[in-house]
Amino acid sequence: MVAITEQQVRELAGFRGEVAPVTSCYLDVDGARQVRHHDVVRELERLIRATRGRLNGDPSVVADVRRIEDHVKGGFDRSRTRGLAMFSCSAHDLWQVIELPVPVRSQLVVNHTPSVGQLEQVIDQFERFGVLLVDRQRARMFVFELGELVESTAVFDQLPRGDDDDHSYTKDQARDHAAARARAHLRHAADVAFGVFQDQSFERLILGAADDLAAEVESLLHPYLRERLVARCTIPLHASDEEIRLTALQVESEVEREKEAQAVSRLREAVGGGGLGVAGIDPTLLALVERRVETLLVSSGYTEAGWRCESCRWIGRRGRSCPVCQSDMVQVDDVVEEAIEDALAQSCKVEICIGNADLDVLGRIGALVRY
Numbered sequence: 001m002v003a004i005t006e007q008q009v010r011e012l013a014g015f016r017g018e019v020a021p022v023t024s025c026y027l028d029v030d031g032a033r034q035v036r037h038h039d040v041v042r043e044l045e046r047l048i049r050a051t052r053g054r055l056n057g058d059p060s061v062v063a064d065v066r067r068i069e070d071h072v073k074g075g076f077d078r079s080r081t082r083g084l085a086m087f088s089c090s091a092h093d094l095w096q097v098i099e100l101p102v103p104v105r106s107q108l109v110v111n112h113t114p115s116v117g118q119l120e121q122v123i124d125q126f127e128r129f130g131v132l133l134v135d136r137q138r139a140r141m142f143v144f145e146l147g148e149l150v151e152s153t154a155v156f157d158q159l160p161r162g163d164d165d166d167h168s169y170t171k172d173q174a175r176d177h178a179a180a181r182a183r184a185h186l187r188h189a190a191d192v193a194f195g196v197f198q199d200q201s202f203e204r205l206i207l208g209a210a211d212d213l214a215a216e217v218e219s220l221l222h223p224y225l226r227e228r229l230v231a232r233c234t235i236p237l238h239a240s241d242e243e244i245r246l247t248a249l250q251v252e253s254e255v256e257r258e259k260e261a262q263a264v265s266r267l268r269e270a271v272g273g274g275g276l277g278v279a280g281i282d283p284t285l286l287a288l289v290e291r292r293v294e295t296l297l298v299s300s301g302y303t304e305a306g307w308r309c310e311s312c313r314w315i316g317r318r319g320r321s322c323p324v325c326q327s328d329m330v331q332v333d334d335v336v337e338e339a340i341e342d343a344l345a346q347s348c349k350v351e352i353c354i355g356n357a358d359l360d361v362l363g364r365i366g367a368l369v370r371y
């Protein structure tokens with residue numbers, strides 16, 4: 001499984017098919033729905049048939065579709081792949097396949113740029129995160145990427161045996177000694193967590209520890225980890241990797257929803273207070289064209305037909321003549337997808353929000369702007 005990074009998605013979003021369009025294909029290859037390899041091939045054939053009318057006759061696109069078919073028919077590792085994303089532009093020698101451990105919606109798009117919306121959504125929803133579980137003598141540290149476990153480290157610090165063996169100890173000394181050992185273990189756990197972070201890097205950390213330990217562990221964490229700490233959970237240390245993964249994903253998705261809610265509430269305040277925010281499709285597209293966007297917020301699943309000017313890159317809902325340069329524009333299936341691509345290519349932050357009613361009320365799209 002090749003990890004996909006935000007950087008790669010931005011590079012893809014910045015690609016322009018100057019002499020021929022780009023073919024983007026997402027294929028749902030989830031074993032739960034497409035049981036046999038044959039089912040996957042049929043899913044692709046169905047997709048190509050459904051899109052055929054809209055595929056133009058460009059020889060580069062014909063070659064793209066053949067390449068995609070060859071790749072899918074040739075087989076790929078399905079044990080961990082639930083979604084395939086393929087980007088091809090034969091005329092420019094672009095060919096990129098991304099195997100995802102999460103499902104995608106089958107989609108075939110021919111456009112002047114790669115259709116990275118779904119990929120961005122996957123990256124946004126499944127940020128790389130760490131989980132540190134600690135009890136009095138053990139610690140386990142995990143890193144998850146796209147919902148999959150990519151790193152697991154365990155620590156075991158034997159507790160001192162009965163201190164009353166040594167009669168020279170006073171009770172106070174024994175207690176101090178035990179406390180020092182306990183603290184040394186927590187410090188060890190915090191050090192291991194930092195080592196994993198330096199090695200693996202992640203955006204967020206979830207801490208699993210009993211209440212009486214959690215505050216102390218927190219105080220021992222390296223500042224880089226403390227600033228990434230977003231939630232606590234209670235997963236027992238003896239839980240299986242799969243139990244830990246499922247609980248951690250649940251906690252992580254709550255954290256993600258909360259982060260989205262905060263971004264939407266910042267947007268609401270900015271829009272309501274006449275500040276640095278725009279809401280609704282038309283003002284948001286305009287802000288993007290004017291390169292004023294800092295963060296783009298989009299409700300998951302929102303699509304809207306529109307137009308793109310290929311000479312000055314203007315996008316909007318109304319065609320056909322470009323309001324800026326008067327060129328004839330091209331019609332695009334989904335101007336929201338175009339907006340996400342532009343935002344990524346402009347290095348804006350993109351927040352795709354799931355089930356956020358407040359953003360829906362604002363028009364399902366909006367942006368925090370720089371000026």
Ligand SMILES: [Zn+2]
Nearest residue numbers: 309312322325
């Ligand atoms: Zn124009």
